[in-house]
Amino acid sequence: MRAEIIAVGTELLLGQIVNTNAQYLSRGLAELGIDVYYQTVVGDNKERLMHAIGIARGRADLLVFTGGLGPTLDDLTRDALAEYLGRGIELHEPSMDKIMKMFAGRGGAFIESNRRQALLIEGATPLRNDTGLAVGNALSADGTHYLLLPGPPREMKPMFDNDGSAWLKERLGQSFALHSVMLKFAGIGESGLEDLLIDLIREQQDPTIAPYAKEGEVAIRVSTKATDAEEAARKLEGTLNAIRGRTSAYLYAEEDLTLEATVVRELTRRQLTLTLAESCTGGLVSELITTIPGSAVVYLGGIVTYSNAMKMRQLGVPEALLEGLDAPGAISAETAVAMAEGMRAVADSDFALSITGNAGPAAAEEKPVGLVYVGLAERGRETRVEKLQLSGDREGIRLRAAKRALYMLWQSLMGQG
Amino acid sequence: MRAEIIAVGTELLLGQIVNTNAQYLSRGLAELGIDVYYQTVVGDNKERLMHAIGIARGRADLLVFTGGLGPTLDDLTRDALAEYLGRGIELHEPSMDKIMKMFAGRGGAFIESNRRQALLIEGATPLRNDTGLAVGNALSADGTHYLLLPGPPREMKPMFDNDGSAWLKERLGQSFALHSVMLKFAGIGESGLEDLLIDLIREQQDPTIAPYAKEGEVAIRVSTKATDAEEAARKLEGTLNAIRGRTSAYLYAEEDLTLEATVVRELTRRQLTLTLAESCTGGLVSELITTIPGSAVVYLGGIVTYSNAMKMRQLGVPEALLEGLDAPGAISAETAVAMAEGMRAVADSDFALSITGNAGPAAAEEKPVGLVYVGLAERGRETRVEKLQLSGDREGIRLRAAKRALYMLWQSLMGQG
Structure with missing residues (x-):
């Protein structure tokens, strides 16, 4: 079965909201074995909506609509499809009862426009809405299936997952x-x-x-x-x-896991600890590691040394490496090694990663943008250092340097480094 | 002018990613006074892409593509449009030079497929890509305008905002x-x-x-x-x-500036320095500050103390605050003050911000998720501390705590704190 998702709403065309519904439905349809070939977004305009229906009908067997089932005059999906198919509209009594009860419970006067939310296209199967008022519609006509879902994600998602999926599975028969x-x-x-x-x-x-x-x-x-x-x-x-x-x-x-989550998991499994000495990444590696719940077990902390004074005072990087005409400078393999070893010594961790480099936008120490050194100090092993020449803007260079440092640690943990 | 946005990528149809590009472009086009009538998503399939082009051409004067300009065989947007228009493809030498330089700078072997990123449809205007390699294409044919932008948002956004918008403005002529x-x-x-x-x-x-x-x-x-x-x-x-x-x-x-950029600007203006002592934010504030080019002038560095040992050793937080039955604990106003003052003393900075709290997901020290203390030590002033009870998930709490700390510093800088 080939599907097309049609999201209806002018707010999408104005960029006021992101079309997260299309993602949710695409994923859900894929899980049912239904291929989505197109997604379309169209505004609250009957003529253009009917035009979109005509095109979709020519290239899909299933049209999944989201949006345009609400009470206002802008909510046109049901009307447009009924007109396109030449069918009438009927009231779905149980949905109407639910709406009336809701108004009675609130103690407010019934607002007539809400009646629209209880309407079904002639011959359609109603889809329950457990989180809102608009009833969903499911119907087949001339070999094409139509599923009409509400726009608000908190109504659309449960309706699709429950009645919507069940209705589709019946149409699919034996499913792959x-x-x-x-x-x-x-x-x-x-x-x-x-x-x-x-x-x-x-x-x-x-x-x-x-x-x-x-x-x-x-x-x-x-x-x-x-x-x-x-x-x-x-x-x-x-x-x-x-x-x-x-x-x-x-x-x-072999699952959708970030590199930092993998590193935290492998450190935890081996009961090993990590510290970080960051310069150009400015705390990014630390930030990535600490997004992972439970990272406190293996991550002791880190030092962001943005100034040479901090490098010397906090990490014990020798002044001779940093200052003076012949010094290799802050952006050098020697400094990366001294930072990693200094950090490991200060905190007595099993591993210490260090990163120093130039993330741009301008050259520093006459060293090019993108030049980065990553150091890895490890208890009982010689400290290693890797020289990188990364491309991209400041943000990109920092992210790539951070991931590269985590990769170096991962390699070491897996016995490949 | 009526536009249609065509996002190209099978990952969108599988629901692996959300189509945030469509929102960004819709908003950007609205600001130029261009109406978007449809958004379409199509997979990495030349035939279906050409079909989508045909439909869009019939209902819009401007087709804005995003995605499918990369180096892989899946990247078909340029080829499909060229074939649809019956035009050839030519190499854009400056883009090719940039790609070759990038590879030379990295010291890696040139990967032939990257050549594709320097291709232009015959007669197209190249659009600069400052954050990636794929060159954009802008062209007009038979009264229809075409804009081809890359898929990754960090490449697409600046290309649209700069060369893309400029090219569109020329086509629009004088307008409101x-x-x-x-x-x-x-x-x-x-x-x-x-x-x-x-x-x-x-x-x-x-x-x-x-x-x-x-x-x-x-x-x-x-x-x-x-x-x-x-x-x-x-x-x-x-x-x-x-x-x-x-x-x-x-x-x-009164411009689209982040809080961290504002803080860096105000510190720079006053020639004041900052250091950071972070616990639950794990380096996030440091990371935010150092995303700003030029932050090295005012930001000396920071210490992420994820363990109590680090808090004591690196920041001189007294053991009596952290350990023992009656101690206030790591998540306390007293510890926030000690961290900020310790950090300021260690680095001799004008300001030191500290953050300690529980970002979740579980209670720590029997303290609830979302409880965060922010401290601000300032040269010549009494240290202040703020207690926050934040809501949200781990990521949300960390971000809100980080922004709150920056806000506290901003208030102080503006003489309001």
């Missing part, structure tokens, strides 16, 4: 749901990963392989349709193994 | 543009602010007053249409003065 595994990577970019997997991506059919990047991390979703989890696992196994074999140095999770 | 002033508030919530301004909001006509909240800050946009800045200023003045008069304790900027 989409099963997928999310693979998360660090230490490699989107295009680098694609190069490693190019033949698998080109030749994909079933399972499908969908790469995507977000906020400094790279992910791949491997998906297949199956009747149950066991069949899905069998169908996914070959592709997953092929990807695992090529990407083991970068593949840090 | 929307002029607006952004007012930014801290220390007050969205509904609190609305209460202060309720009559102005209810009676608004021209100028319009649009409140909105984002990421722990509250803003109001006051807008009017005018032919030039002078006329706009005259039309906006009365409304602005009315708002200023009621909100001066909270109004920290």
Whole structure:
């Protein structure tokens, strides 16, 4: 079954609200094994809404509407579809009773326009609204299915999850749901990963392989349709193994987990502690780590040394490294090592990560924007340091440097570093 | 001019990401006086993309695409539009040079697929990408305008705001543009602010007053249409003065500036320095401050003390405050004061902010989730402390605590604290 989601509301076209409903419905339909080929947003205008219905009917078997079922004159979805299909509108008595009871309970006078929320297109199945007043509509006509849901997410979501899904499952008969595994990577970019997997991506059919990047991390979703989890696992196994074999140095999770969450989990599992000495990232790594509930067990704390004085005083970085004509300077491998070792010594942690560099926008110490050194001091091992030349704006460089530092720690934890 | 926004990406149809780009573009186009009649989402599929182009062309004069300009084989927007228009594709040398330089700077081998990011549809104007590699495309053909923007919001937004808007303004010719002033508030919530301004909001006509909240800050946009800045200023003045008069304790900027940027600017102006001692915010305030270019002039650094040992060792918080049956504990006004004073003493800064509290998800020290103390130590003044009971999830509490600390500093800088 092919679906199109039609979100109705001028507020969406004006950018006053984000269309989170489309995401929710897309995900829900995917889980039912229904492909969404298009999403459309149209305003509260009957003519344009009917135009959108006509186009969607030509390219989908299922039209899922959200919005336009409320009491005001702007709420036109039901009227537009009824007119398009040449059907009448009828009152759904139980919904009307519910509305009247609500007004009676509130002690307010009944507002006539609310009657509109109890209307059904002729022949439609009513969908219960447990969190609001507008009744949903589900109907089929000439081989096309229509689902009309309210706009407010707190009404739309339960209606879709309950009556809406149940109605769709009846139409689907034996269903094949989409099963997928999310693979998360660090230490490699989107295009680098694609190069490693190019033949698998080109030749994909079933399972499908969908790469995507977000906020400094790279992910791949491997998906297949199956009747149950066991069949899905069998169908996914070959592709997953092929990807695992090529990407083991970068593949840090087989679920939708951030790199910082993975690092916290691995430290916790091993009962090891971490501290951070940050310069150019300004506390970003610390901030990422401490977003994870329970991080206090393994993360002792960190020092953000934005000035040379702080580097010397708090971390014991020798003045000779920082100042003087021949000194390597704050942005150097030597300083990264001294920061990491100083931090580890000060807090007696098992690991200490250090980051120093130039996140821009201007050159510092005559060193280019994007030059970053990451140090990792580890109890009982020699301190390592990595030199990076990162691209992007200040925010991007900081984020990439932070993720790279976490990747270095992850590698060490996995015995690869 | 009527526009349609076409967001391209299978991840949108699978519900993996929310289409925030459509909102951003809708708002931006509205500000240029361009009506958006439809938004469409289509997957990474050339045939369906060309179908969507055909439909949009029939109902809009301007098609704004976002997504599908990247390096991978899935990135098809440019190819699909070129094929639809029967035009060739050419290499944009400056973009190619930039890509090659980026790879050379990184010291990595050039990955051939990145060449795709430097391609232009024949006859298109290149749009600069300051935050990424893919060049944007702007072109007109047979009375229809096309704008091709990248998918990642951090690339799309500046490209639209800069080259994209400039190109559109040329096409629009002289018109009544929307002029607006952004007012930014801290220390007050969205509904609190609305209460202060309720009559102005209810009676608004021209100028319009649009409140909105984002990421722990509250803003109001006051807008009017005018032919030039002078006329706009005259039309906006009365409304602005009315708002200023009621909100001066909270109004920290009359432009779209973050609170941290304002604080850095005010510290710089007064040549004063800042340090931070963070516990529950885990480096978030430090991270916010250091996102601002030039913050190194006033921000010396900070210490994230996630463990009691770090609080004692690094900040000199007395053990008697932290441990023992009768101790006030880490989450207390006394500890917030000791942290701020300890931090200021250690670094000899003019100001030191401290934050300690419970961001959740579970109670700590038998203290409720959301209980946070913020301390402010200032050279030559008594240390102040503020007790907050914040609501929301872990992320929300941390962000609100961070903004509240910055607000406390801003108040002090403005002589109001």
